[in-house]
Amino acid sequence: MTGIKFLLDTNIVIGLLKGHKAVLQLLEQKDCLLSECAVSQITRMELLSYPLLTHDEENKINQFLSAISVLLLDQVIEQTSIKYRRKQGGKLPDAIIAATALNYHLKLLTLDKKMLQQLNTY
Numbered sequence: 001m002t003g004i005k006f007l008l009d010t011n012i013v014i015g016l017l018k019g020h021k022a023v024l025q026l027l028e029q030k031d032c033l034l035s036e037c038a039v040s041q042i043t044r045m046e047l048l049s050y051p052l053l054t055h056d057e058e059n060k061i062n063q064f065l066s067a068i069s070v071l072l073l074d075q076v077i078e079q080t081s082i083k084y085r086r087k088q089g090g091k092l093p094d095a096i097i098a099a100t101a102l103n104y105h106l107k108l109l110t111l112d113k114k115m116l117q118q119l120n121t122y
Contacts, residue, residue: 006032006106080099
């Protein structure tokens with residue numbers, strides 16, 4: 001995992017794949033290179049389990065995922081997720097993503113301002 005600085009939230013990956021201006025600007029502002037990024041296993045699950053996903057979208061997601069590190073869940077992340085959600089509330093996938101960032105000491109990039117605020121106060 002050498003060189004990984006950022007954990008991308010699911011909304012960032014979706015925005016990146018769709019070329020959303022706000023996401024591209026955020027990545028540029030953070031001087032973020034794809035080689036310095038990872039995603040949580042939960043992000044991979046969220047991306048690929050969308051019920052209306054087209055074949056082309058699935059191919060694009062898989063191509064992206066093959067070019068980036070995917071950080072797998074383990075017992076440490078599980079325990080941190082539990083503690084985080086009990087303290088901060090919110091959705092379980094968000095807690096898992098936050099716990100992954102915390103455990104790997106990565107900067108979380110997300111468009112979810114509430115999630116960032118909660119992570120900063122954890």
